[in-house]
Amino acid sequence: MPRIALMQGNEAVAEGALAAGVRFYAGYPITPSSEVAEVMARRMPQVQGVFIQMEDEIASIMAIVGASLAGKKVLTATSGPGFSLMQEGLGYACMIEAPIVILDSMRYGPSTGMPTKVSQMDLMQSRWGTHGDHWLIVYSPSSVQESYDLTIRAVNMAEKYRTPVVILSDETISHLREPITIADVSPTVDRRLPAERAGYLPYKTDATLVPAIANVGTGFRTSFTGLVHSDTGFQTANGHVAEALITRLRDKLLSKLDDIIELEADRVEDADITFISFGITARGVAEAVDVLRTRGKKAGSLRLVTLFPFSDDRIRKAAGNAPTIVVPELNSGQLVLLIKRVFGDSRRIVPLNKVNGDLISPADILNFVAEEKL
Amino acid sequence: MDNGRFELRLTGSGGQGLILASIIVAEAAIAEGKVVTQSQVYGAEARGGTTKAELIISDRHIAYPKVTDPDLVAALTNEGLKQYGGGISRKTVVVIDSSTMALPESLNEEACKTLLALPIRNATVEKLGSELGLNVVLLGIIQGLTEVVSVEALRTAVSLHVKKQYVDLNMRALDLGIEMVRESATTGIRI
Amino acid sequence: MKMSNLRSERLPNIWCPGCGNGIVLRSLLESVEQLGLDTDKIVVVSGIGCSSRAPAYTNFDNVHTLHGRAIPVATGIKLANPDLTVIVLTGDGDSSAIGGNHLIHAARRDVDITVIVFNNFNYGMTGGQASPLTPVASVTTTTPGGNTDRPFDLVNLTAGAGATYVARTGIYFTKHMLDHLKKAIAHRGFSLVDVIAQCPTYFGRFNRKGDAGQMIVSQKDWLVLKSVADKKSPQELAGKIVIGEFVNIPPPGPAVVPEGQV
Ligand code: SF4
Numbered sequence: 001m002p003r004i005a006l007m008q009g010n011e012a013v014a015e016g017a018l019a020a021g022v023r024f025y026a027g028y029p030i031t032p033s034s035e036v037a038e039v040m041a042r043r044m045p046q047v048q049g050v051f052i053q054m055e056d057e058i059a060s061i062m063a064i065v066g067a068s069l070a071g072k073k074v075l076t077a078t079s080g081p082g083f084s085l086m087q088e089g090l091g092y093a094c095m096i097e098a099p100i101v102i103l104d105s106m107r108y109g110p111s112t113g114m115p116t117k118v119s120q121m122d123l124m125q126s127r128w129g130t131h132g133d134h135w136l137i138v139y140s141p142s143s144v145q146e147s148y149d150l151t152i153r154a155v156n157m158a159e160k161y162r163t164p165v166v167i168l169s170d171e172t173i174s175h176l177r178e179p180i181t182i183a184d185v186s187p188t189v190d191r192r193l194p195a196e197r198a199g200y201l202p203y204k205t206d207a208t209l210v211p212a213i214a215n216v217g218t219g220f221r222t223s224f225t226g227l228v229h230s231d232t233g234f235q236t237a238n239g240h241v242a243e244a245l246i247t248r249l250r251d252k253l254l255s256k257l258d259d260i261i262e263l264e265a266d267r268v269e270d271a272d273i274t275f276i277s278f279g280i281t282a283r284g285v286a287e288a289v290d291v292l293r294t295r296g297k298k299a300g301s302l303r304l305v306t307l308f309p310f311s312d313d314r315i316r317k318a319a320g321n322a323p324t325i326v327v328p329e330l331n332s333g334q335l336v337l338l339i340k341r342v343f344g345d346s347r348r349i350v351p352l353n354k355v356n357g358d359l360i361s362p363a364d365i366l367n368f369v370a371e372e373k374l
Numbered sequence: 375m376d377n378g379r380f381e382l383r384l385t386g387s388g389g390q391g392l393i394l395a396s397i398i399v400a401e402a403a404i405a406e407g408k409v410v411t412q413s414q415v416y417g418a419e420a421r422g423g424t425t426k427a428e429l430i431i432s433d434r435h436i437a438y439p440k441v442t443d444p445d446l447v448a449a450l451t452n453e454g455l456k457q458y459g460g461g462i463s464r465k466t467v468v469v470i471d472s473s474t475m476a477l478p479e480s481l482n483e484e485a486c487k488t489l490l491a492l493p494i495r496n497a498t499v500e501k502l503g504s505e506l507g508l509n510v511v512l513l514g515i516i517q518g519l520t521e522v523v524s525v526e527a528l529r530t531a532v533s534l535h536v537k538k539q540y541v542d543l544n545m546r547a548l549d550l551g552i553e554m555v556r557e558s559a560t561t562g563i564r565i
Numbered sequence: 566m567k568m569s570n571l572r573s574e575r576l577p578n579i580w581c582p583g584c585g586n587g588i589v590l591r592s593l594l595e596s597v598e599q600l601g602l603d604t605d606k607i608v609v610v611s612g613i614g615c616s617s618r619a620p621a622y623t624n625f626d627n628v629h630t631l632h633g634r635a636i637p638v639a640t641g642i643k644l645a646n647p648d649l650t651v652i653v654l655t656g657d658g659d660s661s662a663i664g665g666n667h668l669i670h671a672a673r674r675d676v677d678i679t680v681i682v683f684n685n686f687n688y689g690m691t692g693g694q695a696s697p698l699t700p701v702a703s704v705t706t707t708t709p710g711g712n713t714d715r716p717f718d719l720v721n722l723t724a725g726a727g728a729t730y731v732a733r734t735g736i737y738f739t740k741h742m743l744d745h746l747k748k749a750i751a752h753r754g755f756s757l758v759d760v761i762a763q764c765p766t767y768f769g770r771f772n773r774k775g776d777a778g779q780m781i782v783s784q785k786d787w788l789v790l791k792s793v794a795d796k797k798s799p800q801e802l803a804g805k806i807v808i809g810e811f812v813n814i815p816p817p818g819p820a821v822v823p824e825g826q827v
Contacts, residue, residue, distance in 0.1 A: 006401055006410070024645055026637075032416065050644045055670040059637035062630065066610075066641025069628060070649070074641075092631050116416040176439055177397065177412035179404045216626040216642060217649045219605035223621055225629035234575065234621060235629075286437035362438050 002183050009147045009173040010035035010077070012180055013103050014043065016151030017075045019186045022101070023049035024072040026063035028056055028082060031115040032171040033105040036077035057082035061089030061102070068098045069224065071215035073155055077103035079171075080122050081112055083129065090164050091130035094249065096224045097203075097211060099158035099191055101151070103167045105174040106330075108357050117357030118171040120279055120330040126166045127308045133246055135253045137165040137260055138308040140278040144178035150305070156189035157260065161252055162210050168307060170330075172280045172359060194220060203245075204231040209252035253309055261314055262305040267293070268320030271300030273374055275326045276319060276339055278304040281360050285328060288365035297369075298322075304335075312342045319343075324374055328352035328360045350374065378433035380522045381441040384512070385426040385458040386450030391509030396427035398513060398535060402527035403431045411439035415458075424451065426458040431522055446520060448512055450494065452476060462486050469515060471495055490519070492554050498547070507547035514551015525552065570594045570604060572624045579618055583777025585762025588736045589683050590619045592760075593652070596746040607650045610639040612664055614656035615690045615764075616683030633664030636671045639678045652750065653680045658688045658696035661717050665697065672726035672755050679749045680757045682719060685764035693767025704771040719759045724812045730756035731812040736763070737784035738808065745810065753816040761788065761806065 007015065014036045017025075025040040027033075037053065044051035050067070054060040057078055064074035078086060083104045093100045106122045108114035113121075122129075126138045137157050141147040147169060154165040192212040194200055202213045202222045214220030223233035228242040236242075253260060264282075266289065268274050273292075275285040282303040292299035302319050315338075319325065325347050327336040336351040343349060352368050354360045368374075382399065384392040393414045400410040414427040428441040442461055448469040449455035455470065455478060462468060466486045470478070473496035481489045492515065498508045510532060517528055529545060536544050571594060580586050597607065607625040611617035613632035620627035630638045635653045643651045653660075660668050660682050671678065687705050688694040695705040695712050698719065702711040724731050730752040732745040742760060749756035763769055763780035774780050791809025794802055 004404060006397065006404055006412070024641070026641065052640070052644060054637060054640075055666055058634065059640075059667055059670070062634045062637035063641035063644075065630075066628070066638035066643075067645035068641075069638075070608075070642045070645035072645045088631055089634070092634075171416070172413070172439070175413060175416055177400060177410075178436075178439070179400075179410060216608045216628070217606055217646050221605075221624055221626055223627050223629070225621070226631060227629070280439075284438045290437070359438075359440060361440070361442055363442065 002181050004179050004181055006177055006179050007144055007148070008035060008175055008177050009141070009144045009169060010105070010175070011039050012144045012148040013077065013151045013167065013169070014039035015182070016148040017101065017155060018043060018047060019148075019182070020073065020152040020155035021188050022073045022075045022155055023047065024064060024067035024074045025050070025076065026052045026054050026060045026067070026074075027076045027078065028054055028060050030057075030079045030082045032107055032174045033077040033079050033082075033103060035174070036103060040075075057085035058089060061086040061093075061100070064100050065089060065093050065096075065098045068093075068100050069216050073099070073159065075101045075103070075155070077105065079105050079107045079115075080109045080125075083122060083125065087130040090136070091132060091134055092226045093164045094130070094134040094136060095226045097162040097213065098164075099162050100164050101154045101158050101167065102164065103151075103169060106168065106170040114357050116171065118280065118330060118359060119355070119357070120170060120281065120334070122168065123307065123329070123331065123334040126168050127310075133250070135250050135309065136163055137161070137253065137306070138168050139165065140168050140304060140307050141173060142279050142282045142303065144173065144176055145180040146305075147173060148180050148182070152186050156187070159189045159191040160210070161256070162191060162213070163253065168279065170280050201231040202233040203229060205248065205252075209248050209255065257309060257311055257314065260306060260309060261311055263314065263318045264303040264305055265318050265320070266301040266303070268300035268302055268318070268322065270298055271320055271322040272298040273324045273326060273369070274300040274302060274320055274322035275328060275365070276302045276304070276315075276335070277328050278307060278335065281328050281330060284360045284362050284365060287362035291362060291366060292369065310338055315339070315342045322347070324348045324350065326350045326352050326368070326374065328354075328365060330354055330360065380431045380446075380520065381444045382429045382431070382516065382522075383426060383441050383444045383447045383458060384428075385424070385447070385454030387454065388423055388425045390425075390450055392425060392450070392512075393427045394535065395509040395513055396429045398528070398531045399431070399516065399523060400429055401534070402523040402531040405527045405530065406523060408432065409434065409436055411436050413440060424453045424457050426454065446516065448516065449475065450508075450512070452478070467519060469519070473497075490558060492558060494554070497550060497554060501550050502543060502547055507543055510544045510547035511551040511554070514548040514553070515555055516551075517548075518552040518555030566591070566595050567598050570597060570624050572622050575622050578622055580615060581766045583763070583765040584615065584689075585685060585736050585764070585777075585781070586616050586619060586683055589616070589681065589742070589760050589762055590622060592736075592739070592742045592746055593619075593654070593681065594623065595743055596750055599743075600747055600751055602650055602750075606648055607652065608639075608642055609652050609654060610635045610642065611654045612656070612659035613690070614659045614688065616654055616656040617659060619654045619683070633659055633662070633667065635659070636664060636667040636678070636680065640671060640674075640676050643676055643678050647677070650750065651678045653678060655680060655682055656689070656696075657682060657684045657686060657698035661697040661719060661722070668723065669726035672723045672728035672757070675727060675729055675754045677754055679752070680755075681746065681749070682757065682759050683762050684719070684759050685762045685768055687764055687768040689764045689767055693764070693771060703768070705768070706771075719757070720811050723757045727755075728757055728812060729754035729814040729816070732757075732810045733759040733761070733806070733808045735761040735784040735788040735808055737781050737788070741808065748810070748813070752813070754814070761808070
C-alpha cells in the first residue's frame with residue numbers, strides 16, 4: 001500500500017535515494033542541505049549502508065566516486081559554496097563515467113551570499129561549473145513529491161548512463177514540508193556490468209554508447225583515469241581517440257533525449273503569453289496563470305523538469321506559439337539566455353528577475369504583466 | 375476558509391515550539407484528506423530570535439507554497455508580529471498573547487477581521503503549572519477559532535509527537551486552548 | 566618476482582632513466598606477492614604526479630584520480646567494500662600539499678588503507694618545483710635561491726593525526742623498504758610509509774646530488790636507522806633523516822556494537 005508522509009524536501013531527497021538503492025552517502029554540512037546528511041546518518045545504518053562525514057566537499061564527492069567504482073549507488077548533498085568545491089570531482093566522474101548523484105540546494109550567492117535565502121543562481125554552474133567540454137543530467141524539482149521522485153530517477157539515470165546527475169533544488173523546496181505519496185517499491189535500474197573477463201575492454205561500447213565497466217574488486221583489473229583514455233582505460237594523447245571519447249560522452253546522452261528530457265506544458269496551445277520557468281519559481285507561475293486565465297488573459301506555462309541536456313528543438317516544440325514569452329527566475333537572467341537562443345527574434349522574450357532572497361510570488365508576476373503591459 | 379483554502383502564520387520567538395505546532399496542524403489536516411504546505415524561516419532566528427512558521431491547508435493542489443493572504447495570524451511576541459505581520463487584511467483573524475504583548479495600535483477594525491487578545495502564557499502557567507505546552511494551548515486556540523481541523527485529528531497528531539508520560543498534559547493544554555476561545559467573550563479582548 | 570602483477574603491455578614506463586619510482590613500485594609488487602594477497606581484491610589508487618602513474622603499471626584494479634584526491638577516493642572504495650585491500654600511491658606534493666587535509670583526516674579516522682608516499686622532495690612532473698617536503702635551503706625551480714620554508718615531517722604529521730602505523734624508509738635499503746611496506750599493507754587501520762626516493766632529473770640536478778646511482782648510494786650516509794638514531798644526540802643527527810617504524814598500534818579487538826544498533 002502506498003503511504004502518505006509529511007516530509008521536508010531534503011528528507012524526501014534522502015528517502016528517495018534510499019528507495020532507489022543508494023547505500024553510500026558522503027557529505028559535508030552546509031545550509032540549506034544539511035538535513036540530507038542528518039537523515040542519512042540515521043537511516044544508512046538501518047539499511048546496512050554507509051554514511052560518512054568528510055573533511056570538505058572535495059573529499060565528499062571523491063568519496064562517492066570511490067564508492068561508486070566499488071559498485072554502490074551513491075549520493076552527496078550540498079549548496080553553492082560546496083558545489084563550487086565539488087566541480088573538479090564532477091568533471092572527473094564525467095570522464096571516468098562514474099554514476100553519482102549530487103543535490104545542490106541553491107542559496108543566494110555568489111560566495112557565501114545569504115545562506116538561508118533562496119535563489120536559482122547556480123543554473124549555469126550546474127551545467128558549466130567544471131572545466132572542459134562535458135555532459136551531464138540536471139533535474140529541477142518544484143515540490144517535495146518531485147524531490148522524492150526525481151531523486152529516484154536521478155539515481156536510475158546515473159546508473160543507466162554512467163554519468164553524474166545533479167538535482168538542482170533550492171532553499172525553499174529543501175525546507176518546505178508537503179505530504180508525499182511513497183510507493184511500496186520503486187523502479188530501480190542497475191548499471192550494466194561486463195560478463196566476460198576474456199577480451200574485457202572497460203571503455204568499449206556498443207550501440208548504447210554506455211560502457212559496461214566492472215566494479216573494482218571483481219577481478220576485471222580495470223584502469224580508471226581522468227586523462228583521455230582509449231577503450232582499454234589507459235591514458236593516451238592520441239587526438240583521434242580523444243575526439244572519439246568526447247563525442248561519445250556527448251552522444252551517449254544527446255541520443256537519448258526521449259528518455260532524459262521531461263517538460264511540463266500547461267495551456268500553452270492557445271496562449272498569448274507563456275511563462276518558461278523551473279523549480280520553485282514554476283509554482284508562483286502556476287498560480288499566476290490560473291489568475292490570468294480567470295481574467296480572460298490567455299496565459300500558459302512551460303516548466304523545465306529536466307534542465308540539462310537542454311534541447312532547443314524540444315523547447316521550441318513544447319512552448320506553443322505565444323508571441324510573448326516571460327522567463328521568471330531567481331537570478332539576474334540565466335535561463336533567459338538559453339530561451340533567447342531557442343527563439344531568436346521570432347518571439348518577444350521578457351526576463352523577470354528577482355534577486356532579493358524572496359520568491360517570485362503570483363502577485364509579483366501579475367504586477368509585472370500589468371506594468372509591462374504584456 | 376474561503377474557497378477551500380486556509381492560510382495560517384504563527385510567529386514568536388525561537389524555542390516556543392511554533393514550527394512543531396504548525397507541523398502538528400499539518401499532520402492533522404493530512405489525516406483528514408487535505409493538502410498542505412508548511413514552511414518556516416531558517417537561520418539564527420530559529421535559535422532564540424524571532425521566528426515564523428507558515429501553513430497552507432487546502433482541498434486542492436497548492437501551487438504557490440508560501441502564505442500571502444493569511445486567514446489567521448497568531449503572534450506570541452510583539453517583535454514577531456512586527457516582523458512577520460505582512461499580508462494581514464480584512465479577512466485575517468489576529469490572535470495575540472495579552473500576557474506578554476501590548477495591543478498593537480496598527481490593528482484596528484479597519485486592518486483586520488478580528489483581533490483577539492488572550493492571556494495565553496499566563497493561562498498556560500496557571501492551569502498547567504509551567505510554560506510547557508504553550509504551543510499546544512495555541513493549537514487549541516487555532517482549532518477553537520477556525521475548526522480547520524477536527525479536535526480528534528488534532529489530538530491524534532499531538533500524541534504522535536509527545537512522550538507517553540506527557541500525553542495527558544498535552545491533551546489538557548489542547549482543551550485549555552479550545553476553552554479559552556469559548557470563553558473569549560468574557561476573558562479576551564476582541565476588537 | 567611474479568611478472569603477472571606487472572602490466573607489461575604498458576611498458577616502457579614514462580619515468581626518466583634513473584628515477585626512483587620504479588624501484589618503489591617493484592618493492593610494492595614484491596610485498597603484495599609475499600603477503601599472498603588475492604590480487605583480484607587489490608585496488609591501487611593514486612593522485613597526480615610522476616609517482617601517481619605507478620598504479621597503471623600494476624595488474625590490479627587501479628584508479629588514477631585528481632591531484633591530491635587519492636585518499637578520499639580510496640576511503641570511498643574501502644568503506645563501500647571492506648573486503649578489498651586499498652593502497653594509495655602518491656607523491657610528496659600530492660599527499661602533503663594539495664592532499665594534506667585528506668591525509669590527516671584519513672589518519673584521524675584510522676580508515677583501513679595504506680598510503681605509500683614516493684618522496685623525492687619536489688614536484689617532478691611539472692618540472693621540479695618545491696613541495697612541503699622540500700628541505701630548507703634546497704634549490705627547486707620555485708625556490709631558486711634555496712627553500713626558506715620548513716618542510717613537514719610526514720611521520721610526525723600523520724602520527725599526530727592518529728595514524729596507527731607509520732614508517733619511513735629509503736630505496737637504498739631494499740629489505741628495509743620491503744619489510745615496512747609489507748607491515749603497512751598487512752596493518753589493520755590507517756598506515757603510511759614515507760619512502761625516500763630520488764628524482765635525478767630535477768631535485769638531483771638542481772642540488773648537485775650526482776647521478777641516480779650516487780643519489781641512491783648516498784642514502785646510506787644521510788638516512789639513519791631508528792635503532793641507531795635512538796642512541797645519538799640531536800647534534801649528531803643534524804642533517805640526517807631517521808628511517809624505521811615510528812608507530813605500530815595493533816587494532817583493537819572486534820568492534821563492540823552497542824545493543825540496538827546495527
Ligand atoms: S621527473 Fe623526477 S620523479 Fe618524475 S619521472 Fe623524472 S626522475 Fe622521476
